[in-house]
Amino acid sequence: MSAFGRKSGGQKPSFGVARPMQGGGKAAPAPSDSESVKGGEQFPPIESLDLPGVEDDGSTALPEENAMSKLNDRANAVAETVEEVQGFEASVHKIKEQVLPRLLERVDPEAAATLTKTELAEEFRPIISEVLAELKITLNRREQFALEKVLVDELLGLGPLEELLSDPDINDIMVNGPEQTYIERKGKLELAKIQFRDEEHLLQIAQRICNSVGRRVDQTTPLADARLADGSRVNVIVPPLSLRGTAISIRKFSDKPITIDMMQGFGSMSKDMATFLKVAGASRFNVVISGGTGSGKTTMLNAMSKMIDPGERVLTIEDAAELRLQQPHWLPLETRPANLEGKGEISIGDLVKNALRMRPDRIILGEIRGAECFDLLAAMNTGHDGSMCTLHSNSPRECLGRMENMVLMGDIKIPKEAISKQIADSVDLIIQVKRLRDGSRRTTNITEVIGMEGDVIVTQELFKFEYTGEDDNGKIEGEYRSMGLRPYTLDKAKAYGFEQPCLEACL
Numbered sequence: 001m002s003a004f005g006r007k008s009g010g011q012k013p014s015f016g017v018a019r020p021m022q023g024g025g026k027a028a029p030a031p032s033d034s035e036s037v038k039g040g041e042q043f044p045p046i047e048s049l050d051l052p053g054v055e056d057d058g059s060t061a062l063p064e065e066n067a068m069s070k071l072n073d074r075a076n077a078v079a080e081t082v083e084e085v086q087g088f089e090a091s092v093h094k095i096k097e098q099v100l101p102r103l104l105e106r107v108d109p110e111a112a113a114t115l116t117k118t119e120l121a122e123e124f125r126p127i128i129s130e131v132l133a134e135l136k137i138t139l140n141r142r143e144q145f146a147l148e149k150v151l152v153d154e155l156l157g158l159g160p161l162e163e164l165l166s167d168p169d170i171n172d173i174m175v176n177g178p179e180q181t182y183i184e185r186k187g188k189l190e191l192a193k194i195q196f197r198d199e200e201h202l203l204q205i206a207q208r209i210c211n212s213v214g215r216r217v218d219q220t221t222p223l224a225d226a227r228l229a230d231g232s233r234v235n236v237i238v239p240p241l242s243l244r245g246t247a248i249s250i251r252k253f254s255d256k257p258i259t260i261d262m263m264q265g266f267g268s269m270s271k272d273m274a275t276f277l278k279v280a281g282a283s284r285f286n287v288v289i290s291g292g293t294g295s296g297k298t299t300m301l302n303a304m305s306k307m308i309d310p311g312e313r314v315l316t317i318e319d320a321a322e323l324r325l326q327q328p329h330w331l332p333l334e335t336r337p338a339n340l341e342g343k344g345e346i347s348i349g350d351l352v353k354n355a356l357r358m359r360p361d362r363i364i365l366g367e368i369r370g371a372e373c374f375d376l377l378a379a380m381n382t383g384h385d386g387s388m389c390t391l392h393s394n395s396p397r398e399c400l401g402r403m404e405n406m407v408l409m410g411d412i413k414i415p416k417e418a419i420s421k422q423i424a425d426s427v428d429l430i431i432q433v434k435r436l437r438d439g440s441r442r443t444t445n446i447t448e449v450i451g452m453e454g455d456v457i458v459t460q461e462l463f464k465f466e467y468t469g470e471d472d473n474g475k476i477e478g479e480y481r482s483m484g485l486r487p488y489t490l491d492k493a494k495a496y497g498f499e500q501p502c503l504e505a506c507l
Contacts, residue, residue, distance in 0.1 A: 177245030187439015281307025371410025
């Protein structure tokens with residue numbers, strides 16, 4: 001007797017009868033009775049199968065050939081360059097270069113700095129007319145308004161960047177030196193049609209951004225984190241560290257606060273996931289939001305803050321303040337870098353320790369990168385339930401490992417098992433967000449931290465995004481699945497009266 005329950009030896013069973021393949025798309029002849037008995041009907045004719053790469057005319061285009069053609073196209077692609085600006089915009093910028101020096105001779109910079117852009121434009125109008133008359137340049141009304149805007153942006157704004165900052169569809173602006181600027185629009189990178197005069201012009205704009213928030217950037221301090229007036233995050237790196245000139249990276253945030261319901265409408269999560277996250281925010285779960293760069297961690301944190309009780313006192317601590325919580329009683333704190341002598345630095349850890357003396361109900365860290373993780377865990381365990389933070393990692397399990405490593409980065413002499421137990425006792429929920437290759441941002445996992453089993457942190461997954469394929473436009477398709485598990489944090493939800501919606505969302 002064989003392992004499959006058949007007697008060994010004798011004639012082997014037949015799995016169909018081999019016949020020559022029929023060309024031209026003709027149907028194969030029907031099998032005879034004897035062939036049917038031998039199993040010939042187990043497989044349908046080849047023409048009836050929906051094979052990838054088979055065309056209607058019978059010709060085949062193998063997936064490997066399609067993939068290789070894509071690789072060849074990419075290998076032979078020519079680097080994209082900025083097209084020279086022509087026409088109306090070019091003429092306005094050319095006139096600006098002639099008008100600006102004469103305009104600066106007639107304007108008091110200190111007085112101009114006290115005016116708003118609208119007021120400055122009103123003051124400039126007659127002066128610009130005088131300068132144009134001196135230069136014997138005649139402009140129509142449209143050209144004059146465009147020239148006023150460009151000049152005001154140059155003097156009070158951020159020059160060529162103002163055009164990109166005013167576009168609501170742009171999420172990221174990446175300046176790689178004076179001659180190359182990329183933008184991210186709807187999750188895809190594209191080259192912007194702007195250029196700076198020279199490296200000095202670009203450096204002046206970078207210094208203007210940093211000076212507005214009390215930071216400095218120059219050759220002695222070539223790195224800086226800053227923010228714009230609208231809350232957008234800015235990172236600046238200048239030569240000699242940047243070899244192609246001053247580099248500015250701006251992460252813009254939506255003017256309209258994004259809520260969990262809006263994220264559900266965008267397809268970032270399912271209805272049940274949205275309900276559970278609302279319960280988590282209202283029931284003071286300790287939450288860690290994990291994800292890669294640009295995956296939407298800060299957006300998720302801002303959205304969850306909408307569910308915080310308006311009567312709670314919330315403190316946020318960040319390197320460069322970018323969180324915009326939707327709460328009335330919210331106090332943002334910001335770190336301070338060291339001065340030129342290497343003194344005066346105030347780190348996130350220092351602010352967390354100080355925040356514990358400020359009677360907070362919740363402490364929210366914009367991002368943890370090092371030993372301040374231990375201070376946050378201590379805060380979560382000392383009556384500040386509902387604290388939140390973000391960190392970089394690719395999965396919930398990796399997130400826990402990173403938190404252990406960050407605590408070990410400090411000088412705290414604690415065994416690893418004790419650190420793991422502290423994390424397991426403090427963190428209730430890990431929310432994993434990802435930016436997929438089509439540019440969409442999805443909540444891919446919602447995972448609970450249950451406790452310890454030996455020296456391993458035990459978790460259970462409540463929700464998961466499962467990839468199913470992509471459509472003709474390259475947009476990724478998938479489904480959000482509830483794992484049907486009873487949440488371990490149900491008791492916390494019950495204490496705040498949200499037991500039933502929490503249970504219904506998970507089951």
